Amino acid sequence: MSAASGPMVGIVLVSHSAGLAEAAAAMAAQICGGEVTVAAAGGDEDGGLGTSADRIAAAIEKADRGGGVVLIPDLGSSVLTARLMEERGSVVVADAPFVEGAVAAAATAGGGGALADVLAAAEEARGFRKL
Amino acid sequence: MNTAFITDWIDEITRLVAAEREHLTALDAAIGDADHGANLDRGFAAVRTALSARPPGTPGDALVLLGGTLIRKVGGASGPLFGTFFRQAGKTLGDSPEVSPAELAAALADGLAAVRALGSAEEGDKTMVDALTPAVRALEQAVQDGAGRRKAFDAAARAAEEGARATVPLRARKGRASYLGERSMGHLDPGALSSALIMRALHISASGSR
Numbered sequence: 591m592s593a594a595s596g597p598m599v600g601i602v603l604v605s606h607s608a609g610l611a612e613a614a615a616a617m618a619a620q621i622c623g624g625e626v627t628v629a630a631a632g633g634d635e636d637g638g639l640g641t642s643a644d645r646i647a648a649a650i651e652k653a654d655r656g657g658g659v660v661l662i663p664d665l666g667s668s669v670l671t672a673r674l675m676e677e678r679g680s681v682v683v684a685d686a687p688f689v690e691g692a693v694a695a696a697a698t699a700g701g702g703g704a705l706a707d708v709l710a711a712a713e714e715a716r717g718f719r720k721l
Numbered sequence: 722m723n724t725a726f727i728t729d730w731i732d733e734i735t736r737l738v739a740a741e742r743e744h745l746t747a748l749d750a751a752i753g754d755a756d757h758g759a760n761l762d763r764g765f766a767a768v769r770t771a772l773s774a775r776p777p778g779t780p781g782d783a784l785v786l787l788g789g790t791l792i793r794k795v796g797g798a799s800g801p802l803f804g805t806f807f808r809q810a811g812k813t814l815g816d817s818p819e820v821s822p823a824e825l826a827a828a829l830a831d832g833l834a835a836v837r838a839l840g841s842a843e844e845g846d847k848t849m850v851d852a853l854t855p856a857v858r859a860l861e862q863a864v865q866d867g868a869g870r871r872k873a874f875d876a877a878a879r880a881a882e883e884g885a886r887a888t889v890p891l892r893a894r895k896g897r898a899s900y901l902g903e904r905s906m907g908h909l910d911p912g913a914l915s916s917a918l919i920m921r922a923l924h925i926s927a928s929g930s931r
Contacts, residue, residue: 634796635794635796638796639754640756640760640796640797641796641797641800641801642793642796643792643793643800643801644793666797666798666896666897667796667797667798667800667801670798670800670801670802670839670840671792671800671801673801673839674792674801674804674805674839
C-alpha cells in the first residue's frame with residue numbers, strides 16, 4: 591500500500607435503491623471507524639428505483655477530499671451512469687460486489703490507501719469466501 | 722441539414738416515443754422492469770424543456786444537449802446508453818452549422834462505437850446494438866451509393882426495424898434481461914425497438930414538408 595500521506599480517498603455507493611445505498615454506506619463507514627467519507631447515491635431523481643447522474647455528481651462532490659473517489663455501483667444503469675462520471679486519475683469505477691466492495695474500499699481508504707489501492711481492495715473483494 | 726432539421730428529428734422521436742410508450746413498457750415488463758417506455762418518455766419531455774430553455778446553435782450542439790439531458794433525466798440504462806449515442810454523435814459533428822447525410826452517418830457510427838464501449842454489448846446480445854448497428858451500416862452504405870437523404874434514412878430505419886425484430890428469438894446476454902437466461906427468448910428487446918423508432922423518426926423528419 592502507498593504511503594498514507596495525501597488526502598483520504600472518498601467512496602460513493604451507487605444503487606438503484608436510495609435505501610440500499612444509504613444503509614450500505616452507513617455500514618461501511620461505521621465498520622471502518624467513521625473516518626472515511628462513504629457517500630450514498632441511490633435511486634432516481636424522484637427517489638424511486640433507478641439512477642440519477644445528478645445524485646451521483648453530488649455524492650462525488652461530497653466524498654471528494656482531494657484524494658480521488660471510488661464509485662461502487664450495484665448493477666445495470668448504476669454501472670453505466672457511474673462509468674460516465676469517471677475522470678482519469680480522480681474518479682474511478684470499481685468492478686466489485688456492492689457490500690463487500692464497499693467495506694473493503696472503506697477499510698483501505700481509512701488506512702490511508704491511495705486511489706489505486708482503494709480501487710484494488712474493492713475489486714479484490716470479489717474473491718472473498720464466506721464459507 | 723441544419724439545426725432546425727435536428728430539432729425536428731428530436732421532436733419526431735419525442736412523438737413516436739410518447740405514442741409507443743405503453744408498447745415499450747409492455748415489452749420491458751416481459752423481460753425487464755417495465756419502465757422503458759415511461760423512462761424514455763420522461764427523458765424526451767425533459768429534452769423538449771432543455772431545448773426551449775437553451776436553443777442549440779448547431780446540429781452538433783443539439784445532439785450534445787439531447788444526449789446530456791437523456792443521461793441526466795432517464796433514470797434507467799437507456800439514459801446513459803442513448804445519451805452516449807447522441808452526445809458522441811454531436812461531438813463528432815463539432816460546430817458546423819450544416820451537416821451532410823455522410824457527416825451524420827459518420828457521427829452516428831461514432832455514437833454507436835461509444836455505446837458499444839460503454840455497455841460492452843455486441844451484435845446478438847439482444848440489445849439496442851442489434852438495431853443500431855445494422856441501421857448505421859445501412860445508412861453508411863446508402864450514402865456511399867449516392868442515395869438521397871430520404872432514401873438513405875429509410876434504409877437505416879428499415880435495417881433498424883429488421884434488427885429489432887431479429888432480437889425476438891435471441892437469448893439476452895447484456896442488460897436486465899440477461900438475468901432471465903433462456904426465459905428472455907421469444908420477446909422483442911424494448912431497447913432495440915426504441916432504437917428503431919429513433920431511426921424511423923429520422924426518415925419521417927426528412928420526408929415532412931417542414
